[in-house]
Amino acid sequence: MRVKCVICDKIENIDDESLIAKRLRNRPIHTYMCNNCSTRITEKTNARFESGNFRLYRPKSDNDEW
Template sequence: MRVKCVICDTIESIEDHLPSAKKLRNRPIHTYMCDECRARITEKTEKRVNTGQFFVYRSGKQKEWL
């Protein structure tokens, strides 16, 4: 299955039998993100969490993430 990263628009091939391919096929709302973009976002999020100024707001209450 050919997929396109939503951030950097690179086109990659993934196996048809993988769970991520099934999600993309059956639920078009799911999007694909390449490993490089996923690693970059994870790294930047971890840096923000480590500053102590990163909060996730859910159901109207302020909660600290991790």
């Protein structure tokens, strides 16, 4: 199966029987991201998280206080 990275537009071939290929076929809303872009985003996110300039917005739970 030929797939295209949503960030860098690099075209790659993945195995038709793989889990990623099955997800892309059955749920067209899912997008493919190559390994290079995925690791780059992960590293930059972790660096921002460690610097303190990163906020993770989560839905409020019932026991949260204002």
